[in-house]
Amino acid sequence: MSQENKGVKVAIQKFGNFLSSMVLPNIGAFIAWGLITALFIPTGWAPNAKLATLVTPMVTYLLPLLIGYTGGKIVHDHRGGVVGAIATMGVIVGSDIPMFLGAMIMGPLGGYVIKKFDKMIEGKIKAGFEMLINNFSAGILGGILAILSFLVVGPAVDVVTGWLVKGVDWMIHLGILPLTSIFIEPAKVLFLNNAINHGVLSPIGLEQAKEHGRSVLFLLEANPGPGFGILLAYSIFGKGTAKQSAPGAALIQFIGGIHEIYFPYILMRPLLFIAAILGGMSGVFTFITLHGGLVSPASPGSIIAVLAVTPHSSSAYIANICGVLVAAIVSFIVSSFILKTGKNKEEDLEEASKKMQEMKGKKSSVAGMLTANANKGKLDPATVDHVIFACDAGMGSSAMGASILRKKMKQAGLGVKVTNTAISNLPDNAQVVITQEELTPRAMKKVPSAYHISVDNFLASPEYDRLVDQLKGNHVESVSEENVEEVSSDKEMDKKVLKPENIFLNQHFSSKEEAIRFAGQVLYKGGYVQESYIEAMIARDQLTSTYMGNDVAIPHGTEEAKTQVLESGVTIIQVPDGVDFDGEKVRLIFGIAGKDGGHLEILSAIAVTCAEMENVEKMATAKSVDEIMEIIGSSFE
Structure with a gap:
């Protein structure tokens, strides 16, 4: 693939993710609306005109x-x-x-628009006039955009939607609606599914539902059958981690409705795109043949959501269930053939998950779901005497997490050693990682026999307490100097590693890279x-x-960059207004350089x-x- 084509593909993927990000946080509202519709409309479960x-x-x-x-x-x-909502009101009223x-x-x-305005006037407003300017600028610009959307955007979308309605009617009339799966199934992996489902299919489907009481369009994208069939095939014919994690992923996808979880498997x-497309086509064909459909969109695409908004009649339930099952069976058969006839090698689930995250352009929780459902080894609390935190370089996040868990182990009276290291240095006999x-897929690849725990917040993960509770019931020992590595209480803060002049207050950054x-x-x-x-710090964060977690970030270099560290040092940067780190607000930044563990005492104090x-x-x-130095210094007492 040429660089130009690759760039276009990445741009489409990021655009699709952006559109999905507008819908996903509001799924609860879609569910509420769908349930109210399914319950109280004239053909619902409990018709109620009011x-x-x-x-x-x-x-x-x-x-x-x-x-x-x-x-x-x-x-x-x-x-x-706020300005986006005001502008949206224009298209709502104008259509x-x-x-x-x-x-x-x-x-x-x-x-x-408001972001550009704020950047244009940044630093130019006289003290005392901030609230006046902020409120009036949002109101004026929002009002202008509302008028524009009322007069131009709304009517334009109406016209485009009219064309789409005619196109769908034409496809239904010719019996070729199943062919839409050729576009819809690959579009899911490009994260365009929510844009297609809620931006195009839902408005048309609602018009059909008003007239006929149901619409098959609500099932074109939401059908969980194709993805379920692919994951089921991996559960039987897959290899390695992919096979181990597939059953759990299938449950999450089919019951939880998170279709995103099967994208890495494709x-x-x-070639599994073929399985998804054929499964989708066969499902749509079944829905049309048996007159299936929903009264409103199924969000998320779970079998539970599909059944919840199915019209209240036995024929509708039979049609929709058959459509889902047929789609799952067809995608399973095709997927099984592809997996059995392909090269006999262990699928690289980690690499596939990375690809998916690159598509999204941000951190995804799906990788964690996949690894969390893999066979992580067995935890025997009675034999655990060592827990290892691992990260890429072994100098930052793992050290902080280890410090916190070490303290919890000590408080619980457990003689369990807690250390940290780079993933590449994990020992073969590691018990708990x-x-x-x-990073869990990498750790699992390094030591597959260990019990692996995935966390998304090194500072305040419930997994710490869960692990301590598991060990307390089966593995109580007295704390010993040998087993518990703790910062000695008589040590003082190393002023060479953390100097007052390296602490910066009231900083402002437009991006995490700048910070x-x-x-x-x-x-x-x-x-x-x-x-x-x-x-190397930029590369590590990427x-x-x-x-x-807890509004804290600790940028540091990669494992390869350790040779570029001359001596251990830490800088603290206070960002009162916060800076965005992949969708998370960060107000405290601890820049770290670690050499021969010289930074670990202060890092431990920071973590605690x-x-x-x-x-x-x-x-x-x-x-x-001085206030910041005093707060951190208190952890040494």
């Missing part, structure tokens, strides 16, 4: 406004969300159909690292986010301190460097 009046306002106003607000907020936080697609356009546009064997969820570079420059100018270490949100709040709002 309660049925909720249906139209929810689909006309609530859902598009939520999508518009979320789209604006993604672009420019709350102000972007006779539900404006999901219009909301996906006007929400982000509103956020973008990416491991691209804790990693960030994106990481600032931290790297501090370490470089302080003589702790070579200048090339800065780029590999796996250095966000630790930041494990309490109250301490984080104090540090994030501290007015002096």
Whole structure:
């Protein structure tokens, strides 16, 4: 594939992810609307004319406004969300159909416009006039966009939707609607599914549902059958980690409705796109033949959601269940053939998950789900005497996590040794390994016999307490000096590693890269690292986010960059307004350079301190460097 074509593909994938991000946080509202529709409309489970009046306002106003607000907020936080919602109101009022697609356009546009305005006037407003300017700018720009969307965007979307309606009617008339699976199934992997389902199919389906009481269009994208069949085939004919994790993934996909979880399995064997397409086509054909359909969209695409919004008649249930089953059977048969006739090798689930995360352009929780459902080895609490935290470099996040768990083990009276290391240095006899969820596949590959625990918050994960509880019931020992590595209480903070001049208050950054570079420059100018270490810090965060939880990030270099560290050093950067780290707000940044473990005492103190949100709040709002030094220093007492 040429670089140009690859760039276009990545752009489409990121665009699809952005559109999905506007819908996913609001799935609860779609479920509420779907249930109210299924229950109270005239053909519902409990017809009620009064309660049925909720249906139209929810689909006309609530859902598009939520999508518009979320789209604006993604672009420019709350102000972007407010302006996005105002702009969305214009397309809602200016159209006779539900404006999901219009909301996906006007929400982000509103956020973008106010973001550009705020950047233009940044630093130019006189003190005391901030609230006046902020409120009037949002109101004026939002009002202008609402008028524009009312007069132009709404009517334009109406026209486009009219064309699509005619196209769908034409396909139904010719009996070729199943062919839409050729586009819909691959579009899922490009993260365009929510845009297609809610932006295009839902508005058309709602018109059909009003006239006929149901619409098959609601099932084109939401059918869980194709993905379930693929995962079932992996459960029987897959290899290695992919086979081990597939049963759990199938349950999450079919019952939980998270279709995203089977995308890496397709990416491991691209020929499986054929299985997904044929499964989708056979399902649509079955729905049409048996007159299946739903009264409203099924969100998420779970079998439970599908059944919940199926019309209240036995024939409808039979049709929809058959459509799902046929799709699953066909995709299973085709997938099984592809897996059995392909090369006899262990599928690289880790690499496929990375590809999917690259598509999304951000951290995905799916990798964690996959590894969490793999066979992670057995935990025998009675024999565990060593827990290892592992990360890429073994100098930052793993050290902080180890410090917190070490303290919990000591408080519980457990003689369990807790250490940290780089994944590449994990010993073959490791018993329990804790990693960030994106790194768990690498750790499992390194020591498959160990019991693996995935966490997404090294500072405050419930997995720590769960592990301690498991060990307490079966493995109580007295704490010994040999087994518990703890910072000695008579040690003081190493002022050479953390100097007051390396603590910066009231900083502001437009991006996490800018913040990481600032931290790297501090370490470089302080003589702790070579200048090339800065780029290694950027690379490390791209590999796996250095966000630790509790509004804290700890950017540091990759494992390969350890040779660029001259001596251990730490910088603390306070960002009161926060900076975005992959969708997480960070107010405290700890830039780290570790050499021969010289930074571990201070890092341990930082971890223990930041494990309490109250301490984080104090540090994030501290007015002096001395306050921050005192808060961290208290962890040495």
